[in-house]
Amino acid sequence: MAEPEVERLGLIGIGLIGSSIARVARARGLARHIAVQTRTPDTLARAETLELGDSYSTDPAEAARDSDLVIICVPVGAYEGVAKAIGPALKPGAIVSDVGSVKGSVVQQVVPHLPEGVDFVPAHPVAGTEHSGPEAGFAELFDNRWCIVTPPNGTEAEAIARTIGFWRGCGSEVEVMTPEHHDLVLAITSHVPHLIAYNIVGTAAHLEQVTESEVMKFSAGGFRDFTRIAASDPTMWRDVFLHNREAVLEMLGRFTEDLTALQRQIRYGEGDRLYELFTRTRAIRRGIIEAGQEIDAPDFGRRPPPPKSGG
Amino acid sequence: MAEPEVERLGLIGIGLIGSSIARVARARGLARHIAVQTRTPDTLARAETLELGDSYSTDPAEAARDSDLVIICVPVGAYEGVAKAIGPALKPGAIVSDVGSVKGSVVQQVVPHLPEGVDFVPAHPVAGTEHSGPEAGFAELFDNRWCIVTPPNGTEAEAIARTIGFWRGCGSEVEVMTPEHHDLVLAITSHVPHLIAYNIVGTAAHLEQVTESEVMKFSAGGFRDFTRIAASDPTMWRDVFLHNREAVLEMLGRFTEDLTALQRQIRYGEGDRLYELFTRTRAIRRGIIEAGQEIDAPDFGRRPPPPKSGG
Numbered sequence A, B: 001m002a003e004p005e006v007e008r009l010g011l012i013g014i015g016l017i018g019s020s021i022a023r024v025a026r027a028r029g030l031a032r033h034i035a036v037q038t039r040t041p042d043t044l045a046r047a048e049t050l051e052l053g054d055s056y057s058t059d060p061a062e063a064a065r066d067s068d069l070v071i072i073c074v075p076v077g078a079y080e081g082v083a084k085a086i087g088p089a090l091k092p093g094a095i096v097s098d099v100g101s102v103k104g105s106v107v108q109q110v111v112p113h114l115p116e117g118v119d120f121v122p123a124h125p126v127a128g129t130e131h132s133g134p135e136a137g138f139a140e141l142f143d144n145r146w147c148i149v150t151p152p153n154g155t156e157a158e159a160i161a162r163t164i165g166f167w168r169g170c171g172s173e174v175e176v177m178t179p180e181h182h183d184l185v186l187a188i189t190s191h192v193p194h195l196i197a198y199n200i201v202g203t204a205a206h207l208e209q210v211t212e213s214e215v216m217k218f219s220a221g222g223f224r225d226f227t228r229i230a231a232s233d234p235t236m237w238r239d240v241f242l243h244n245r246e247a248v249l250e251m252l253g254r255f256t257e258d259l260t261a262l263q264r265q266i267r268y269g270e271g272d273r274l275y276e277l278f279t280r281t282r283a284i285r286r287g288i289i290e291a292g293q294e295i296d297a298p299d300f301g302r303r304p305p306p307p308k309s310g311g
Helices: A016-027 A041-049 A060-064 A076-089 A104-113 A157-169 A179-205 A212-217 A223-229 A234-243 A245-267 A271-290 B016-027 B041-049 B060-064 B076-089 B104-113 B157-169 B179-205 B212-217 B223-229 B234-243 B245-267 B271-290
Strands: A006-012 A031-037 A055-057 A069-072 A095-098 A119-121 A123-125 A146-149 A173-176 B006-012 B031-037 B055-057 B069-072 B095-098 B119-121 B123-125 B146-149 B173-176
Touching (some): A006 A016, A006 A060, A006 A076, A060 A076, A095 A157, A146 A179, A179 A223, A179 A234, A179 A245, A212 B271, A245 A271, A271 B223, B031 B060, B095 B104, B104 B119, B104 B179, B123 B157, B157 B173, B179 B212, B245 B271
Parallel strands (some): B031 B055
Antiparallel strands (some): B123 B146
C-alpha cells in the first residue's frame, strides 16, 4: 500500500455520505487517522460501534484540529455554524472540502470563517441512495460516479489537486466547474427531479377519488419509482431547495412550461407531437447507460418475486 | 398438471405483455393451444423463433377463430380495428379480454363489434418494464402484481370468473372495479408519472445552459430514474394519453396545483412546510414495500460497479 493521501481526515457529519467516505478511506488506505464528528451522541455511538473512525467527538473543532483534510458532510443549511466552529481550530495548510448538493451558497457560508492559509475546495459526489444515517453508507458508493469540484476564484492549485486526488482515490471521476454552473446543472439533474417526485407522492396521498391503499397496490405502473427519491432525507432536501432557490425556480419554470405544452397536446389530441417526444427521450436513457451511469437491465434489474405455488 | 384453464388461447399482439402471457401460459399449463397473431411478418417470425405459440398468423380473425379466450395485447388506439376484425370469427361463448392501460375507451371500442354470446372482460395487469417487443417478455412478469378486471355492466358472471381464474393462473392478484374508476386510479399511479418523466427528460435535453453530456454524466443525482419510464414504448404511451384524456388532465391539474404551492414555498423560504411534506412521503414508500410492490433494498437494489484498480 502506498502512503496515504491524507495523514488525518476530519469528517464533520457521519450520515450516508460521511460514513461512506470513512469506509472507503479505510478500505483503500486513503487516510492514516479518521476523526469522526457528529452532533448527536447517539449517532456518534452508532458510528463508533460501526468502527468508522479512529477518534470520535461531538465537537466539530475537535475533529478539525490537526486535520489535513476536513470534509463537511452535513445538510447545506448547517454549514455556517460548522465553519464558525472549525475555523479557529484549523491548522495552516489544511484543506476544507464538503459533499453538499449546492455549491454557491456553501462558498458564501464557509469562506468568511476560514483562517488565512486554509483553502475551501467544495466538492459534490453525485451519488447516494434514499437511505440515511451512518449504517446506510458503503465503501463502493462513489465508484464510477462523478464528483464535481467547484473551487472558488483564487483557490491554491495544490489544494485543488489534492482534493481531486482524494476523490479519485474514493473511486470517483472528477469534473471541475464553477459553483454557479454546478448549481444550474444539479437543479435539472437532481433538485427538480426530487421536487416533482416529492410532489406527485404528495398529490397521490391527498386525492379523495383514489384511496391511499389503491395508490400503493397499483404503484407498479410507474408511481413507485418516484417514491424512491421521495423517501430521501427530509432535512437534506429542505436545505437544498432553500439554498439553491434561484436555479431551482428557473429550471422548474422550464419544466412547467414544457408540461403545459404537453397538457395542451393531450387536450387537443396531437398524437404526433406526443409520439415525437416519447421517441426522443428513449435516446437519452441509452446515452446514460452508455455513459456508465445506469445499469443496462430492464426495470433497474429489480427481480420479480418467485412464482406462487398453485394457480 | 390439472386440465388447462383454456383449450385455445388467441393472443392478438405479441409484444412485452403478449409474449409474457404466452410464456407463462406455456410454463404453467394454462392453455392447450396458443394462437399467436401480430400484424408485422417480421415480428411474427421472431415470435415463432422464440416458440411462443402453437400457431401463427398475421390475421387477427385467424387467431380468434375457435379460441375460448382471446386477449388483445396491442396499443389501445388499435382496439376498434381489432374488434372489427375478430368479431365475425368469434365462437359463441368465447371470452374477449385485453391488457390495455385504459379501460373506458376500450369498452367503447370493442363492445359494439362483438357478436351475441361473446363477453368482453377487460383486464389490466399492472406490470411491465421499459423494454418492448416479443423478446422482452418473461413468464414471471405478473407474479405478485395486481391485475385489474373491469367488466362492463351486464357481463356474464361466469365469463368474469374465468377471466379472473386465468389471471390468477398467471401469478396475478386480481381486483375488480369499474372502467371509470380504473382510469382515474391509473391516471395518478401510472399515466401522470409517465407524463412528467417524459416531460423532464425533454426539458433537460433542451436547455441552453446545461449540455446533454452534463445531463447524462450527472444523472445519478435523481434524473436517471425518470429516464427509465421515459424509455417506454412511444406508441403505447401516445395512445394511453389520447384515450384517457379526461382523467389524465384532471390528475395533471392536481399535480400542477400542488407543484405551484411547492414552488411558492421555495420562493418564500417556507422550510417547515417543505420538511413536513418530505417526511410524509417517506411513509408512502414504506407502505408500497410492505404491500409487496417494491423491493426493500436501497437504490432499487442497483449494484455499484466494481471498484477500479489503483486510485
